[in-house]
Amino acid sequence: MDVDAYSARNRGAWTRLDTLSRQRKLTGAETDELVSLYRRTSQQLARLQTHSPEPELVAGLSAVLARARGRIVGSAPNTWTEIGRFFTHTFPAAVYRVFGWWLGVAVAFLGVAAVFATWIAVDPFARETLGLQEDTSALTAPGGAFETYYTEHSNDAFAALVWTNNAWVAALALFMGVLILPVLYLLFMNALNIGVTAGLMAEAGRLDSFFGFLLPHGMLELTAIFIAGGAGLKLGWTLVDPGPMSRGEAVAHQGRATAAIALGLVPTLLVAGLLEGFVTPSVLPTPARIACGLLVETVFLTYIVTAGRRAVHGKGVSTSGSPAVYAPDNR
Template identity: 65%
Template sequence: MDVDAYAYAQRRSWDRLAELSGRGRLSGAEADELVTLYRRASQQLARLQSHSPDPELVGGLSALLARARARILRGRIDAWREVGRFWTERFPAELYRARGWWAGVGAAFLTVATGLAVWVANSTDARHLLGLHDDNGDLTGPGGAFETYYSEHPHGAFAAHVWTNNAWVSALALFLGILLLPAVSVLFMNALNVGVSAGLMADAGRLDAFFGFILPHGMLELTAVFVAGGAGLKLGWTLVDPGRQSRGRALARQGRATATIALGLVGVLLVSGLIEGFVTPSGWPTVVRIGIGALAELAFLGYVFVLGGRAARAHDDAGRTVGAESEQSATTRSAG
C-alpha cells in the first residue's frame, strides 16, 4: 500500500470533514454528509493503522475523527435547540407569511356566520329551510343543551375531546386545501354551525349567554381554524399558480410551510382546548372568562406579528444577502 498516494487521494474528503466539524450550524444535508464522511474516515483510519508506519498521519486523522465525533454528538444535543427554533422562528414566521390568507378566511367566515345568524334569528322560513324546529328551548333555554355541552363531562376528558375534534377540523381544512373546494366546504359547514347556533340563541333572547360560552375559547379556536383554512388554500392556490418556480418546486416549498403550520397548530389547539375544558364551564364571571380568552388571543396575535414578523424579515434579509453575494460572485467570475 502506497500510504502517501492513499493519503493524497483522500485529502479532499478529510478537508471537507474538517470543514464541517468546525462549523457552528449545519443544514440537514450537511449533517448527513458529516456522518457519512466520519464513517468513511473511520474505516480509512483502521486501514492506515494496519499498513502505515507514519504515526503523524495516523495521529492527525485520529484527532480529526475526534473533532468530528464531538460535532456529531453536539448536533444531537442541538436537537432541543431546534425545537426552540421551531417555536420561536419557523412556526411564527410561517404564520406571518400566510397572514393575508388566514385573515381573509377569517373575514369571510365571520361574514357568512353573521349573515346566517341574522337570517335564522329573524326568519321562520330560514329555520324551516334548514330543518330547524319552531321550539328550540331544549337547546337554547337556561340549562339547555347549548350550555350543558360544556359541563356534562369531566373537565380533563372534555378538554381532550375538543382538542382532538378541533385538530381534526383544522387538519381537514389544511390538507384538503390543495383541492380548494373541499376545504371551502369544511369552512362553510363550520360557519353554518356557528351562525345557526348564534341565530337560535338570539331568537331566544339569550345572545349574551351565547357569547359568554363561545368567546372564552372560541377566539383562539376559530383563529386556529382560520389559519388552517388559509394555509390550506394557499397550498391549493400554489398548484394553480406556482409563480416563477416550477410547479413541483413551488408545491414542495409550500408543502413544507403547511406542514410546519400543521405541527404548530397542535400546540395552539391544545391551549384553546384547555380553555374550553376548564375556563368556559368554570362558573366564573363572564367578564373573567372572556378576559382569559381575549388574553390568549392577543398573545397569539402578538406571537405572530411581533415574533413571527421579526423572524420572517430576518430570514428574508439573509436570503437577499446570500443572493446578492452569489450574483456578485458570478459577475466576478464572468469578468475574470
C-alpha cells in the same frame, strides 16, 4: 443577488452536504468532501444573510450546517435549541407569511356566520328554509343542550375531547387544502353551524349566553382554524400558480411550511382545549371568562406578529437547527 438562480446553482452541493452529514459511515474521501462542502456552504450562508430577503432559505442552510458541524466535531445539534428555534422562528414565520390568506378566511367565515345568524333571528321563514325544527327550546333554554354541552363531561376529559376534535378539523383544513373545494366546504359548514346556533340563541333572547360560552375558548380556537384554512388554501393555490419555481418544487416548499404550521397548531389547540374544558364551564363571572380568552388571544396574535415579522424580515436569524429549505418562495 438573484436568489433563485443562486439557489438553483448551489442546491446540488447543499443537498450533498446534508446527505453526508446524515450518513452513518463516511470514507476518508467523503470526510474530506464533507469538510470542504461545510466551508463553502458557510461562506454562501454568510453571503445570503447579507443579501437574501428569504429567511426560510437562510434557516434551512443554517440547519444543514448545524448538522454538518455536529458531524465534523462529533456532536449532534441540541434538540432543545431546535425546538426553541421552531417556536421562535419557523412556526411564527410560516403563519405570518400566509397572514393575508387566513385573514381572508376569518373575514369570510365570520361574514357567513353573521349572515345566517341575522337571517334566522329576523326571518320567521328561515327555519323552514333551512329545515330546522320549529321548537328548539331544548337547545336554547337555560340549562339546555347549548350550555350543558360544556359541563356534561369532566373538565380534563372534555378538554382532551375538544383538543382531539379541533386538531382533526385543523389537519383536514391544512392538508385537504391542496384540493381547495373540500376546505371551502369544511369552513362553510362550520360557519353555518355557528351562525345557525347564534341565530337561534338570538331569537330566544339568549345571545349573551351564546357569547359567554363561546368567546372564552372560541377566540383562540377559531383563530387556529382560520390559520389552518388559510394555509391549506395557500397550499392548493400554489398547485394552481407555482410562480417562478416548478410546480413540484413550489408545492414541496409550501408543503413544508404547511407542515410547520400543523405542528405549531397542536399546542395552540391544546391551550384552546384547556380553556374550553376548564375556563368556559367554570363558575367565574362571564366577563372574567371572556377576559381570560381575550388575554390568551392577544398574547397569541402578538407572538405571531412580533416573532413572525422579525423572522420574515431576517432579524435575529441564527445558525441553529430548522427544517431545511433550499428553494425560496418569492411570490
